[in-house]
Amino acid sequence: MLTNIMYVTLYVTDQDRALRFYTEQLGLEKRIDFPNPGGRFLTVGVPGGPVEIILWAHAAAAGQPAEVVPGATPGPVILESDDLRADFKVFRDRGVTFDKPEPEDYAFGIAIEAVDPDGNRISLRERGRAGRGDG
Incomplete structure (x- = not known):
């Protein structure tokens, strides 16, 4: 969620x-x-x-970046999830388009990019343990 x-x-x-x-x-x-x-x-x-x-x-x-650098330019909106892998499945089932087949692990946690009907990138993230402040 x-x-x-x-x-x-x-x-x-x-x-x-x-x-x-x-x-x-x-x-x-x-x-x-x-x-x-x-x-x-x-x-x-x-x-x-x-x-x-x-x-x-x-x-x-x-309001737009001069050049979008894949993997370096963030989406204009970044939404946080407490269980991104579960949310990803729900959103995919609802027809959301993603840039990759599955969320990926990064040093900061888990992430995947979605796109809205107008082509705006939406970053979906789940913070790693260190990013949550609990260890």
């Missing part, structure tokens, strides 16, 4: 400027700042709140 909205992605042209705005001007806290070959993964969130905003860099465009 889906349990939470994990991330919301905002496309920004300058991650450092966006980070200053969201932390210094709006009072959000920086949660994750992880540089990697697919792009800097930078998030902010309300102190104590469960939802994080991904500040994803891209060239100026109306």
